Amino acid sequence: MDRLNWVGATASLICAVHCLAMPLLVGVLPILGLSLLTSPWLEWSLIGFTGAIGLLTLLPSYHRKHRRLQPLALFLLGFGLILGTKFLLDEGSSLETSGMVTGALFVASANLTNHRLTHTCTVCRH
Template sequence: MKINWDALGVTTSVACAIHCAVLPLLMTSLPLFGINIIHNHAFEYTMIGLAFLIGVRALTHGYKTHHGSMKPVVMFSAGILLLVLKEVFHDNAIYFLVPAVTLIVAAHYINYRLCKKTGSCTDHTCAHQHS
């Protein structure tokens, strides 16, 4: 099975945005049951770490194997930095969240497009090889 790491990166970034923006509105009763994932720092940093690992995998492969462009890497790095800043400056989280997710999703999209554009995929593990 081939994994499209950029698609996975976009999916996890969008899931993170939904978690951060919508979950507090829908799940305000969770603390009544002793469940607190809304402002749980361990959960938040785990999600950031997951997004980071998936992004590094996708962007490293694209950079080394296909296009050699630093643009997606720089955008992704800025997005991850903003996610960390969102946790540090929690009172202003929304000001960091929206640009962070936008940059991360855009980085994955640009990486995917650059990989497909080169047409140089000879690695059978590339999910974008024939998609």
């Protein structure tokens, strides 16, 4: 479970970096043969992977370890922001970039908070 927290946090941070870099690199990547990085398929794959890892780590940790809602709330806020941004805002807008990056950072912080709680909780069920 511990490794999945780190995988989830890393995936979320990669997602944030991807969202920040794409508006700047969208014209250069095809020239470099890296147009795959701009594909909607990759973006939705990152979103799906981040969501799946988040649920696979946060729900069992909540249930079996710390019973704290903070990581789940951070995850739901961040993932909801990501999905809302994708469905409601125009592709390539500065608001879309801001929403995606902010959502990804919330998801990463959910995983890091979950990691901290699973290792510092004094009333956890082991």
